Amino acid sequence: MNRIYKLKFDKRRNEMVIVSEITAGAGKEKSTGHIADLTALSPFRKLLGTLTPVALLTGLIAGLLPAMxxxxxxxxxxxxxxxxxxxxxxxxxxxxxxxxxxxxxxxx
Structure with a gap:
């Protein structure tokens, strides 16, 4: 059984995780000054979620025109x-x- 592991604290998960001893660490974090609010990204994601099917449908129609x-x-x-x-x-x-x-x- 493999016993080459160590426990590291994962800030994203907020828990200890098992990692291989031979993997490289994440290194130092760079400070950006503030954390972006996820609610500010919500309208953009909603717009992107709406435009993606429209773009696919437009591409499908444009692809069928030569066949017509x-x-x-x-x-x-x-x-x-x-x-x-x-x-x-x-x-x-x-x-x-x-x-x-x-x-x-x-x-x-």
Missing amino acids: VLAADLPAGGQIVGGQGSISTSGNQMTIHQQTQNMATNWH
Whole structure:
């Protein structure tokens, strides 16, 4: 059984805690002059708690907009004006077969 430990007083917990003998100590504390009141932070935390879901929802909507654009109808009225090829549509899938090196199309 490990017997390399010591008891140290934890000011945050206000009690004695068991710590390893090989760990470094916390060192000296720096004095700030006063302790901040937690009630002063409460409105900020409330605002942050409200804005976080709004920001997540905004990000979700912005992420879905490109998918909504991709779900648009297929273009119609395509004519091959240069080169050779064919354009065929079946349901929500369009196939363009290019038979020459260069091909140009016009969409109405």
